Amino acid sequence: MGPLPAADGAYWYTYQRWWQTLQRGQSELLTVKFYGVRGSCPCSGADYVRYGGNTACVVLDNDGEILIFDLGTGLRPFGVDWIAANPGKPLAASALVTHTHWDHIQGLPFFGPLDHEEAVLDIFGPTEEGVSFRDVLTSSISPPLFPIGLGDFRGNIQAMDIPDSRFSLGSYSVTALPVPHVGATVGYRVETEVATVAYISDHQAPPGLDTIDEAVIELCQGADLLIHDSQYFSAEFEGKSDWGHCTIEYALLVAEKSDVSSLALFHHDPLHSDGVLDLVAESVAGSGEPGEMEVFVAFEGAQRKFGNQV
Ligand SMILES: [Zn+2]
Numbered sequence: 540m541g542p543l544p545a546a547d548g549a550y551w552y553t554y555q556r557w558w559q560t561l562q563r564g565q566s567e568l569l570t571v572k573f574y575g576v577r578g579s580c581p582c583s584g585a586d587y588v589r590y591g592g593n594t595a596c597v598v599l600d601n602d603g604e605i606l607i608f609d610l611g612t613g614l615r616p617f618g619v620d621w622i623a624a625n626p627g628k629p630l631a632a633s634a635l636v637t638h639t640h641w642d643h644i645q646g647l648p649f650f651g652p653l654d655h656e657e658a659v660l661d662i663f664g665p666t667e668e669g670v671s672f673r674d675v676l677t678s679s680i681s682p683p684l685f686p687i688g689l690g691d692f693r694g695n696i697q698a699m700d701i702p703d704s705r706f707s708l709g710s711y712s713v714t715a716l717p718v719p720h721v722g723a724t725v726g727y728r729v730e731t732e733v734a735t736v737a738y739i740s741d742h743q744a745p746p747g748l749d750t751i752d753e754a755v756i757e758l759c760q761g762a763d764l765l766i767h768d769s770q771y772f773s774a775e776f777e778g779k780s781d782w783g784h785c786t787i788e789y790a791l792l793v794a795e796k797s798d799v800s801s802l803a804l805f806h807h808d809p810l811h812s813d814g815v816l817d818l819v820a821e822s823v824a825g826s827g828e829p830g831e832m833e834v835f836v837a838f839e840g841a842q843r844k845f846g847n848q849v
């Protein structure tokens with residue numbers, strides 16, 4: 540065995556993780572779980588029982604390291620789950636926010652783990668026309684819009700601008716690039732040792748639905764899982780072609796052109812009931828042939844695991 544690496548930087552961190560993993564006798568395991576899959580606004584009632592009505596929130600867990608995509612109302616039930624699994628413990632997690640539309644931030648004030656004085660949540664998001672992400676978030680969560688401000692939670696919330704188009708968060712390598720939508724919006728590509736996940740929650744398709752932004756391709760290329768906006772049917776898009784979203788067919792086009800292994804149709808329109816989404820699921824169901832791209836309609840509670848126990 541050669542000399543141990545210097546105890547600093549990413550190399551040391553990777554070495555520590557490798558050693559911990561070896562001691563546990565298993566390879567790294569990444570879990571991706573959907574807590575909110577609805578777009579635009581939360582929905583409730585009999586039409587939303589199976590796919591769910593909470594807005595955008597997807598949680599990555601890489602051997603206990605938590606990374607959250609968006610802080611929609613799905614963040615609240617994630618908090619309930621997390622507290623049940625970690626009673627009394629303080630949360631330490633990071634979150635990547637695509638943009639500050641309500642459906643992507645409204646769960647934050649109701650995130651139970653923040654009611655712990657040692658809890659830490661680092662949140663990254665895009666700058667909006669010269670205004671910092673922190674300032675936008677602070678103005679959105681403050682009286683009189685909400686009873687308390689970001690600094691009044693018992694836990695420590697750090698809201699920060701995305702530092703660069705590429706940066707690291709623990710064991711996650713993050714790429715953040717602008718995505719066409721309404722207002723400053725980014726998509727994310729997150730890589731771990733076992734899998735790559737791309738997250739394009741809100742994506743304005745071009746009028747002809749026939750070209751794809753280069754940055755989007757870069758984010759999605761070869762991903763093991765792509766989570767993508769699928770707000771409209773083609774007929775709906777005709778009347779809402781500048782509302783910031785795309786069609787189910789366009790999500791499939793992005794996935795095929797990017798050569799991803801699996802596609803989660805995401806950010807469902809509030810008009811799309813369980814019955815409607817069942818029809819979508821039927822229409823995209825593949826043959827299950829080896830090598831074929833898997834396509835599924837995301838629902839609350841759905842999860843995918845990457846990496847093998849040995
Ligand atoms: Zn949205």
Ligand SMILES: [Zn+2]
Pocket residue numbers: 638640720721741783
């Ligand atoms: Zn939006």
